[in-house]
Amino acid sequence: MIDLQGVSKTYGSASDPVHALRPTDLALASGQVYGLLGFSGAGKSTLLRLINLLEAPSSGRVILDGQDLTGLAPADLRQARQQVGMIFQQFNLLSSRTAIENVAFALEVAGVSSAQRRERSREALAAVGLSDKEAAFPAQLSGGQKQRVAIARALAMRPKILLSDEATSALDPHTALSILRLLKQLNRERGMTMVVVTHDIKVASYLCEQSVVLERGAVVDRIDMRHPQPVSRLGKFFFETARGWTDQTELPQEDA
Ligand SMILES: Nc1ncnc2c1ncn2[C@@H]1O[C@H](COP(=O)(O)OP(=O)(O)OP(=O)(O)O)[C@@H](O)[C@H]1O
Numbered sequence: 001m002i003d004l005q006g007v008s009k010t011y012g013s014a015s016d017p018v019h020a021l022r023p024t025d026l027a028l029a030s031g032q033v034y035g036l037l038g039f040s041g042a043g044k045s046t047l048l049r050l051i052n053l054l055e056a057p058s059s060g061r062v063i064l065d066g067q068d069l070t071g072l073a074p075a076d077l078r079q080a081r082q083q084v085g086m087i088f089q090q091f092n093l094l095s096s097r098t099a100i101e102n103v104a105f106a107l108e109v110a111g112v113s114s115a116q117r118r119e120r121s122r123e124a125l126a127a128v129g130l131s132d133k134e135a136a137f138p139a140q141l142s143g144g145q146k147q148r149v150a151i152a153r154a155l156a157m158r159p160k161i162l163l164s165d166e167a168t169s170a171l172d173p174h175t176a177l178s179i180l181r182l183l184k185q186l187n188r189e190r191g192m193t194m195v196v197v198t199h200d201i202k203v204a205s206y207l208c209e210q211s212v213v214l215e216r217g218a219v220v221d222r223i224d225m226r227h228p229q230p231v232s233r234l235g236k237f238f239f240e241t242a243r244g245w246t247d248q249t250e251l252p253q254e255d256a
């Protein structure tokens with residue numbers, strides 16, 4: 001479903017380049033949930049934004065469901081992007097719009113008719129358990145509810161792929177788990193392929209079949225989460241943190 005071929009991203013100038021993502025090959029199968037683990041600055045968000053070409057790659061090709069997005073004209077790219085939904089740590093809702101208006105807005109931009117917008121927005125809010133909050137503004141919702149609206153906004157577009165960038169990082173453990181359960185349910189019921197950026201190994205262990213570990217813009221580990229056998233220092237560190245830290249816990253980078 002997601003095929004990255006030699007994809008890289010370099011920011012900055014030729015004299016002072018920032019290699020946010022080194023050339024990377026990654027093939028992610030349909031209907032699976034993948035984790036993207038790494039420390040701050042490792043390139044996780046960059047990789048995620050390359051998948052739907054919110055970020056133009058410096059090299060390589062991005063192929064989604066057999067379609068090469070890299071060479072598309074802007075109008076075709078906008079169309080192709082509709083198969084990819086995205087959710088964020090800070091929810092990114094429009095504060096001046098109600099829950100249902102937030103959900104409908106994405107459909108409006110995509111040119112969906114007004115009657116269809118209403119029906120699909122209602123359906124999406126019902127799918128995340130927020131039918132009673134249609135008229136609420138973001139400021140009147142809890143963090144978990146805001147994230148549910150953001151998920152509904154993505155769902156309304158009926159995406160094949162859902163990208164999640166630290167979607168539960170700002171939430172307490174109880175609320176985080178309820179959101180993760182919702183994502184798992186959506187994956188099972190709709191077969192949506194998901195890529196979940198996190199630095200919390202609990203999130204990856206609960207939700208993901210496989211995880212990729214990024215360090216300084218390079219993939220250093222690919223881990224089967226059902227039988228995890230990390231080979232990199234960083235991969236091992238992530239699993240150690242799940243058991244709790246001690247004075248003996250080795251830091252993968254001494255300057256971290
Ligand atoms: N628009 C940009 N311009 C210049 N450099 C950038 C830009 N976006 C990201 N970078 C750099 O690319 C590298 C990777 O950033 P990225 O945001 O992908 O990391 P991340 O793993 O998502 O980190 P975090 O966990 O803090 O969100 C960092 O060194 C960052 O400073």
Ligand SMILES: [Mg+2]
Pocket residue numbers: 044045046165
């Ligand atoms: Mg990030």
